[in-house]
Amino acid sequence: MTLRCHQSKGTKCPRYIHQGFFRPTDEMVKPLLPDLRRCAACIASAAPQRFDLRDDLFQVASLTLIEKGPAFNPIHQSGASFGTFIRPRICGALTDGKKRELTHSHREHPIFEGTWDSSEDTETEGNQDIGWLWEVPDAHAEFETALVRDISFATALPKLLKILTPREREIFACLRENQQNCEIAEALTISEARVSQLVKQVT
Structure with missing residues (x-):
């Protein structure tokens, strides 16, 4: 699946560089924040343009990374990189999030005529903890409910792991x-009997 940014024709999507298993920790999430913000801006700028949704979509992208990232298997037989694994999931979640917001929006929104430079946000993000990601934006009820559900899962997942x-x-x-x-x-080069045993232990 080849993805292209909507912001600039022909520009490739962020690479989301990460090696090994992914864990939703400050150390692993912080380096990917600029890529998340770029994807959020990309979807916000796609027709119909809704630049006012940038921050909400950034929350969606962040939560998707935290929820879906741990499912990445670096030793999978496909040999897929973390970027190949996570990009379609983040893009899909952002697209769905924007559609939901547009569906439940009953007011007129101004169209932003300029461009958005994410470099200013990138400078401050590097010094922040990811605790602020748990703050749910003040959006419409259904959109907010979905985010709360994601946050609850993301909070419990590290404890489970x-x-x-x-x-x-x-x-x-x-x-x-x-x-x-x-x-x-x-994929793990073990017997199916051993897999069955381990599955019972983790489910």
């Missing part, structure tokens, strides 16, 4: 990708 062994975390990541036991066994 801490009690799992490294192998169990690998199994958990595969399950979140809806992989079958045979696929997991092949």
Whole structure:
């Protein structure tokens, strides 16, 4: 799936560079914040333009990274990079979020005629903790409810991962990708019987 930014014709999407398993920690999330903000601005600028949704969409992108990122399996047989794995998920979540907001919006919004420079935000983001990501924007009821649900999951996920062994975390990541036991066994080079045993332990 080849994605292209709406902001600049022919410009490739952010790379979301990350190596190994992803964990929703400050250390792993902070380097990806500029990419998240760029994607949020991209969707906000796509027709119909709604630059007033940039911050809300940035929240959606951040929560998607935190929720979906841990499902990335760096040793999957496909050899896909983290960027290849996460970009379509973030883009899809942003597109859906914008559609929901447009559907439930009953007021006129001014069209922003200029361009948005994310460099100013990038300078301050580097010194922030990701705790502010849990702040839910004051949006419409359904949009807000979806974000609260995502936040609850993202808050509980790190606690869950801490009690799992490294192998169990690998199994958990595969399950979140809806992989079958045979696929997991092949990816992790273990028997299906062992996979079944581990699945019972993490579910």
